[in-house]
Amino acid sequence: MSSIERVTVIGAGTMGAGIAELCATRGVLVKLFDLSAEVASSARQGALARCDRRVEKGSLERTEREAIAARFVNTSDLRDAVQDTQIVIEAVPEDMTLKVKVLKSALEQAPTTALFASNTSSLSITELGSRLGVPERVIGLHFFNPPPVMPLIEIVRGLSTHADVLAKASAFVAQLGKEQIVVNDSPGFATSRLGVILGAEAMRMLETGVAGVADIDRALELGYRHPMGPLKLTDLVGLDVRLAILDHLTREIGEQFRAPVLLRQLVRAGKLGKKSGVGFYVWTEQGPVPNPELAR
Ligand code: CAA
Secondary structure (H helix, E strand, C coil), rough: CCCCEEEEEECHHHHHHHHHHHHHHHCCCCEECCCHCCCCCHHHHHHHHHHHEEEEEHHHHHHHHHHEEEEEEEECCCHHHHHHCCEEEEEECCCCCHHHHHHHHHHHHHCCEEEEEECCCCCHHHHHHHHCCCCCHHEEECCCCCCCCCCEEEECCCCCCCHHHHHHHHHHHHHHEEEEEEECCCCCHHHHHHHHHHHHHHHHHEEEEEHHHHHHHHHHHHHHCCCCHHHHHHHHCCCCHHHHHHHHHHHCCCCCHHHHHHHHHHHHHHEEECCCEEEEEEECCCCEECCHCCCC
8 A cells, every 4th residue: 555645634732733743753744734823833843842852862863853844834724734635634622513614624625535534532433424424534543642652543443434444544554653453433432431431530539538649640650550640641631631531421421431520620720731731730840740739
């Protein structure tokens, strides 16, 4: 199967920016679209700043850094972003109506051969494909934060996803140097369903005073060799993102996914984790320290 050369990423938030960085690093020309030119531009600058640090450390050649910069284009013009693309990857917030809206616009302007992928963590690929009117061309490509580093991409097959689209997506994941699992469309797929239940239980333990933030995280970091405890990971992913997944899974699967009150309160307070500076931790220049507001 011929390799993918041109990809469009829609949405330059944490995940979209990381997915674009991964593509450019792996030799793919990527156009990162965001309605805000400023957001798209700062995503590109962030990726290149990380490349600069790797050049300083000696883990990246300067010529390769320049090649990555040339392959990473940011734009706020959707036609320019999709007109000759082979794969569109949507990474906008977890709202089905919003996803349908942006992908419909992209669909109207992209080549008819382009494949449409969503980075949704939990929403239905089958519904997305059906609402776009091209269910055979739609698939889930679920990346993990930070996308350039994490080894897995979860491929989600909708009810009507065409076998050729699955094969193309699978080859693309291999081209990106990632491992893959293929799951059938279902609420939260495999990874989010497992991940959020662990995070929610950690929050309930914090609420009921079983232990403090740092000790709950150390339980899994040291006791189970997780690279990051469930509360710190929630901060990395974004408390709002996790809350949206839990609410969706409560509606779709049941009460075991009911979001802890503490999580909802923190989101209402704008304490969204690393991206806002405060969540279960306060993110200082020196690194994360447990949020003193949550000490009991
Ligand atoms: N973007 C790009 N590269 C990054 C990065 C980022 N945001 N953060 C770290 N890196 C790179 C560093 O540049 C470094 O690269 P080099 O080795 O080439 O120098 C490498 O990653 C290691 O970085 P650090 O030494 O700074 O940090 P670390 O060894 O402590 O690892 C971590 C950091 C990879 C985040 C690690 O703590 C980890 O694996 N944590 C768990 C992450 C996780 O579980 N993610 C999944 C979340 S769930 C999700 O995303 C799905 C969803 O639907 C919500």
